[in-house]
Amino acid sequence: MITGSGILRGLWTTFRHFIKTYLEDLRSGKKRYFTTEGIELRRSPDVEGIFTIQYPEEKLPVPEEFRYIPFLVYDEGDNGEKEIRCTSCGICAKVCPPQCIWIVRTNDPVTGKPIPQPKEFYIDVDICMNCGFCAEFCPFDAIKMDHDYEIASYDRFKEHIFDLERLSKPASYYAQIRPTNFMREEAARAEKEAQKAAARKPAS
Amino acid sequence: MSEQVGVQSSSLTERFPEIILPDSRTGYSGFLVKPENLVVVAQALRDEMGYDYLSSVTGVDYLPENKMEVVYHFYRTIGGGALVLKTQVDRENPVVPSLTPLFPGAEFQEREAWDLLGIRFANHPDLRRILTWEGFHGHPLRKDWKEPFFEEEAKPFKSRWPEGHVYRAEDKNPFHDNLQYPAGFDPEQWSPETDELLYAGLKRVDKSDDLLTEQVVVNLGPQHPSTHGVFRMVVVLDGETVVDLKPIMGYLHRNHEKIGERNTFLQNMPFTDRLDYVCSMSNNFGYALAVEKLMGIQPPERAEYIRVMMAELTRFLNHIFSIGFLLNDLGAFFTPMLYALEERELILDVFEAVSGSRMMCNYFRFGGVARDIPVEVMEKIRKLVFDRLPRKLDEMDYFITNNEIVRGRCEGVGVLTAERAIALSASGPVLRASGVAYDVRRADPYSIYDRFEFDIPVRYNGDIYDRYLLRLEEMRQSLRILRQVLKDIPDGPILSGKPQYQVRVPAGESYGRVEGPKGELGFYVVSNGKPNPWRYHVRAPTFINLTSLAEMCRGQKIADVVTILGSIDIVLGEVDR
Numbered sequence: 001m002i003t004g005s006g007i008l009r010g011l012w013t014t015f016r017h018f019i020k021t022y023l024e025d026l027r028s029g030k031k032r033y034f035t036t037e038g039i040e041l042r043r044s045p046d047v048e049g050i051f052t053i054q055y056p057e058e059k060l061p062v063p064e065e066f067r068y069i070p071f072l073v074y075d076e077g078d079n080g081e082k083e084i085r086c087t088s089c090g091i092c093a094k095v096c097p098p099q100c101i102w103i104v105r106t107n108d109p110v111t112g113k114p115i116p117q118p119k120e121f122y123i124d125v126d127i128c129m130n131c132g133f134c135a136e137f138c139p140f141d142a143i144k145m146d147h148d149y150e151i152a153s154y155d156r157f158k159e160h161i162f163d164l165e166r167l168s169k170p171a172s173y174y175a176q177i178r179p180t181n182f183m184r185e186e187a188a189r190a191e192k193e194a195q196k197a198a199a200r201k202p203a204s
Numbered sequence: 205m206s207e208q209v210g211v212q213s214s215s216l217t218e219r220f221p222e223i224i225l226p227d228s229r230t231g232y233s234g235f236l237v238k239p240e241n242l243v244v245v246a247q248a249l250r251d252e253m254g255y256d257y258l259s260s261v262t263g264v265d266y267l268p269e270n271k272m273e274v275v276y277h278f279y280r281t282i283g284g285g286a287l288v289l290k291t292q293v294d295r296e297n298p299v300v301p302s303l304t305p306l307f308p309g310a311e312f313q314e315r316e317a318w319d320l321l322g323i324r325f326a327n328h329p330d331l332r333r334i335l336t337w338e339g340f341h342g343h344p345l346r347k348d349w350k351e352p353f354f355e356e357e358a359k360p361f362k363s364r365w366p367e368g369h370v371y372r373a374e375d376k377n378p379f380h381d382n383l384q385y386p387a388g389f390d391p392e393q394w395s396p397e398t399d400e401l402l403y404a405g406l407k408r409v410d411k412s413d414d415l416l417t418e419q420v421v422v423n424l425g426p427q428h429p430s431t432h433g434v435f436r437m438v439v440v441l442d443g444e445t446v447v448d449l450k451p452i453m454g455y456l457h458r459n460h461e462k463i464g465e466r467n468t469f470l471q472n473m474p475f476t477d478r479l480d481y482v483c484s485m486s487n488n489f490g491y492a493l494a495v496e497k498l499m500g501i502q503p504p505e506r507a508e509y510i511r512v513m514m515a516e517l518t519r520f521l522n523h524i525f526s527i528g529f530l531l532n533d534l535g536a537f538f539t540p541m542l543y544a545l546e547e548r549e550l551i552l553d554v555f556e557a558v559s560g561s562r563m564m565c566n567y568f569r570f571g572g573v574a575r576d577i578p579v580e581v582m583e584k585i586r587k588l589v590f591d592r593l594p595r596k597l598d599e600m601d602y603f604i605t606n607n608e609i610v611r612g613r614c615e616g617v618g619v620l621t622a623e624r625a626i627a628l629s630a631s632g633p634v635l636r637a638s639g640v641a642y643d644v645r646r647a648d649p650y651s652i653y654d655r656f657e658f659d660i661p662v663r664y665n666g667d668i669y670d671r672y673l674l675r676l677e678e679m680r681q682s683l684r685i686l687r688q689v690l691k692d693i694p695d696g697p698i699l700s701g702k703p704q705y706q707v708r709v710p711a712g713e714s715y716g717r718v719e720g721p722k723g724e725l726g727f728y729v730v731s732n733g734k735p736n737p738w739r740y741h742v743r744a745p746t747f748i749n750l751t752s753l754a755e756m757c758r759g760q761k762i763a764d765v766v767t768i769l770g771s772i773d774i775v776l777g778e779v780d781r
Contacts, residue, residue: 003608004608005606006606006607006608006609006610006611007607007608007609009602009603009606009607010536010540010603010604010607012603013543013599013602013603014539017543043549043550043553045550045584045587045588045591045592046587046592047546051546051549062556063553063556063557063560064557065556065557065558065559065560065575066556066560066561067560067561088365088366090364090365090366091705093360093364093365093368094360094364094365094705094706095360095468095470095471095705096360096364096471097359097467097471097472097473097474097475099359099360099361099364101364101365101368102363102364102365102368102369102370103364103365103366103368104366104367104368104369105365105366105367114366120368120369120370122368122370124370124372129474129564130561130564131473131474131564131566132560132561132566133470133471133474133566133705136574136703137703137705145560161370161372
């Protein structure tokens with residue numbers, strides 16, 4: 001082999017990469033940048049030329065399973081009141097690997113017995129490792145992983161412990177970020193309700 | 205495999221009738237030997253029975269029995285199951301003879317056992333702390349040692365529910381109290397005098413010529429752009445030639461194993477992601493295997509295929525990444541690496557879509573995987589495996605393999621011979637590039653690797669260039685496995701049994717090992733029937749591969765040290781644990 005040809009090959013590869021970007025630009029015109037279509041194209045296995053997504057002007061769409069800091073799902077009642085799904089059973093707090101979930105259970109003021117509703121609910125997002133176990137093992141579909149990853153703030157001491165208020169998000173939001181999961185869970189729930197209703201009928 | 209164990213036990217107990225006893229505790233296997241007979245037995249294992257590869261050395265603190273146990277896993281490089289040797293000593297003053305003179309690969313592992321468990325190894329050439337700092341007080345993996353943030357022996361903590369009034373750990377422990385110092389210790393006054401000892405302990409050459417030249421000690425790192433993280437090498441230089449070298453690590457140490465013993469079995473899964481954060485899927489695989497062995501469960505067919513698929517994709521992305529970085533170390537600033545990163549990004553997109561996270565996948569569960577693969581992702585994997593990845597691999601081969609600079613700087617540099625590689629317990633590409641065809645996928649098949657057709661690539665020169673070529677070839681073999689997986693993958697369930705957050709693990713020990721992209725990744729887990737593991741040890745391949753770094757570097761030029769380190773392909777998250 002001729003000395004120097006190896007280096008020329010390397011330079012040729014780089015040069016081809018460089019040219020391809022412009023060829024792709026010419027071929028796809030304006031839609032290559034700053035459009036959903038262009039971003040999809042640039043992250044597909046067929047991409048040639050430039051690969052970069054120019055964050056924050058452009059953002060990669062996240063897949064449905066993407067997980068970031070958990071949130072609590074509430075259903076909207078008839079009068080618009082929040083019906084939080086959480087029953088404060090504590091499974092999420094028990095399964096959490098870095099132990100970043102803190103729950104205070106509500107007790108009935110008269111009888112002192114626990115009421116299935118959280119009085120306080122905290123997640124220390126500095127400690128949360130985004131593993132998704134809480135969402136995976138919640139039996140009530142009450143805690144789910146979010147898609148909103150832009151939560152940087154200036155003061156970690158004031159803002160990085162999320163309370164019940166900050167954590168609550170409507171079920172419609174959940175349906176929007178995770179449509180297939182939502183559909184599956186709703187179907188399972190409806191089926192369970194139907195079974196329950198069927199079981200109740202003969203007794204009454 | 206059970207047959208094989210039978211043969212071993214009879215020959216070993218015949219050879220040493222009085223000395224060796226089978227380990228009869230329920231759930232345990234292997235042999236118990238008295239510390240005074242350890243060296244004799246180990247020598248016989250190596251020289252007479254072919255157990256030439258000491259894979260893992262670790263200790264276990266059996267506090268209730270007031271015993272310290274050292275566990276050795278021996279293998280044959282021709283393949284086969286493990287021979288486990290254990291020796292028990294008193295907990296108060298544990299002294300065990302060192303196996304480093306016989307198996308130099310035990311050097312760092314014995315230092316680790318000394319550092320974390322306080323087991324003293326007699327005859328060890330350099331028994332210093334390795335992961336914690338020189339002034340550290342106590343041995344953190346002992347069961348009676350408590351960390352400064354100590355709350356309870358085991359998770360889940362009672363303070364979280366039902367009366368979980370939130371507080372920050374630092375509010376409870378103001379920052380200046382967060383460290384434990386020995387009594388009378390003042391950090392302001394402390395100077396690392398052990399560094400002087402370390403420098404003095406390095407080898408020097410005898411100079412016979414008349415030139416009055418001095419041999420210089422140079423510290424490469426911890427903050428050095430080419431050490432792939434916070435890693436330090438102390439080098440003695442004669443001119444530009446390396447005379448001796450000692451790696452110093454532990455700057456990223458967080459005592460992963462202690463955290464693991466506080467966690468429940470399942471809670472450890474996301475923590476394994478953080479070991480070798482480039483290949484989290486492989487880490488998940490190893491840990492899942494170890495615990496499944498203890499629980500005695502098998503994942504369903506589809507899950508096995510998905511596991512193999514993820515492990516091989518991980519191997520591909522790790523190797524392409526490490527080749528890119530090797531070129532960076534050679535001075536080809538970032539262009540080849542960014543080409544490599546493109547392919548890695550595409551694979552990470554797949555991981556994100558199936559597991560929810562690009563790098564911290566947390567995808568495996570005991571008895572299967574967390575989720576099934578969506579149809580469109582499967583399509584993407586097909587496109588990658590059948591079209592894009594082979595094409596890009598060929599491109600990489602085309603523009604790097606015969607590059608004059610790459611060949612000039614890599615051929616014949618950093619040589620490790622086959623005998624030394626085995627003796628130093630090197631594994632993975634480092635071992636195979638030295639001419640030893642040892643791959644756990646073939647030597648001791650796990651999961652469903654025995655079903656696939658693939659070759660174990662071997663190279664014989666043991667230099668950097670061969671390690672590069674070997675990684676290239678391994679990627680081709682990974683693609684070959686992936687093609688078979690994609691062809692055969694059946695439909696069906698992905699988890700055996702119901703998803704459980706609190707698994708029941710019977711008492712016993714198990715060692716699960718996989719061929720990770722960087723070498724043999726092993727998890728040694730001891731359970732006592734409680735929800736938390738009693739002992740959780742990681743045999744980190746890059747940590748042990750670093751044992752051979754000094755050997756490879758002696759006599760080389762200082763500029764090549766960086767490349768040699770790059771060719772071992774270390775990740776500090778795993779080295780330091």
